[in-house]
Amino acid sequence: MKPQDRYLPPEVCREVGSVLECIGDKWTILVMRTLDGGSLRFSELRRSISGVSQKMLTATLRALERDGFVTRTVTPTVPARVDYTMTDLGREVMVPINALATWALRNQHRVSAARRSYDAKSARGK
Amino acid sequence: MKPQDRYLPPEVCREVGSVLECIGDKWTILVMRTLDGGSLRFSELRRSISGVSQKMLTATLRALERDGFVTRTVTPTVPARVDYTMTDLGREVMVPINALATWALRNQHRVSAARRSYDAKSARGK
DNA sequence: CTGCATCCCAATCGATACTG
DNA sequence: CAGTATCGATTGGGATGCAG
Numbered sequence: 001m002k003p004q005d006r007y008l009p010p011e012v013c014r015e016v017g018s019v020l021e022c023i024g025d026k027w028t029i030l031v032m033r034t035l036d037g038g039s040l041r042f043s044e045l046r047r048s049i050s051g052v053s054q055k056m057l058t059a060t061l062r063a064l065e066r067d068g069f070v071t072r073t074v075t076p077t078v079p080a081r082v083d084y085t086m087t088d089l090g091r092e093v094m095v096p097i098n099a100l101a102t103w104a105l106r107n108q109h110r111v112s113a114a115r116r117s118y119d120a121k122s123a124r125g126k
Numbered sequence: 127m128k129p130q131d132r133y134l135p136p137e138v139c140r141e142v143g144s145v146l147e148c149i150g151d152k153w154t155i156l157v158m159r160t161l162d163g164g165s166l167r168f169s170e171l172r173r174s175i176s177g178v179s180q181k182m183l184t185a186t187l188r189a190l191e192r193d194g195f196v197t198r199t200v201t202p203t204v205p206a207r208v209d210y211t212m213t214d215l216g217r218e219v220m221v222p223i224n225a226l227a228t229w230a231l232r233n234q235h236r237v238s239a240a241r242r243s244y245d246a247k248s249a250r251g252k
Numbered sequence: 253c254t255g256c257a258t259c260c261c262a263a264t265c266g267a268t269a270c271t272g
Numbered sequence: 273c274a275g276t277a278t279c280g281a282t283t284g285g286g287a288t289g290c291a292g
Contacts (some may be wrong), residue, residue: 019226019234020155100226105220118194
């Protein structure tokens with residue numbers, strides 16, 4: 001097998017990439033895991049995820065809505081009420097995401113050990 | 127269950143986040159999937175992954191090395207030869223990553239349909 | 253309450269040039 | 273061949289103010 005034969009077809013790269021890109025950003029996973037427990041209002045989400053700015057929470061939710069992972073329901077009371085809910089698609093993608101999260105949790109000590117070792121080595125090498 | 131109770135413990139967020147952060151960037155997945163087929167030299171990797179700049183490939187490989195996912199072996203010939211190889215840890219993390227990639231592949235049509243629908247709707251709404 | 257618009261800083265990334 | 277260094281363009285993301 002020549003190295004060139006390991007090319008991933010461009011369309012594969014792009015599709016996988018586009019999914020990983022959206023779950024890879026700073027807040028998406030947090031929002032999805034929070035919403036996976038049940039519907040929440042905007043303000044509840046914001047309180048549940050410490051550190052997120054209004055702007056980023058809005059942007060994250062818009063992206064999730066566009067990708068079909070969550071639905072946005074507006075109740076036109078005054079003041080307005082907006083609820084966010086996971087879709088079936090969203091709940092499905094949580095399965096492999098949670099698997100990855102579980103791996104990360106179980107193996108975090110191995111990764112951080114590798115990092116410490118690497119950092120110590122490069123500090124000595126300097 | 128109150129929304130606040132859905133807080134992920136901060137240490138969980140940070141650890142999961144730190145793993146997802148490193149695999150979430152633009153080139154990491156591509157590099158890992160390419161290396162998963164067997165060791166490659168720097169230049170082979172670069173040719174195998176179209177579009178990656180030398181700078182980003184170097185940075186990506188450094189991060190993977192630091193996290194213990196790949197090893198870097200220098201053969202001090204002239205000119206120098208550097209081989210990159212997946213570690214056991216790297217091969218392990220590929221399992222959940224590939225699961226996610228497989229999901230993305232199998233469901234890409236659903237995601238892109240959702241996007242088209244969303245974009246059409248917002249175009250009309252404008 | 254929800255969320256858009258604006259300003260602004262910091263990090264990211266690509267291109268290019270240069271070194272062991 | 274395998275990097276490092278630097279510059280410029282783009283992007284991410286927080287703070288603030290305003291509107292429905």
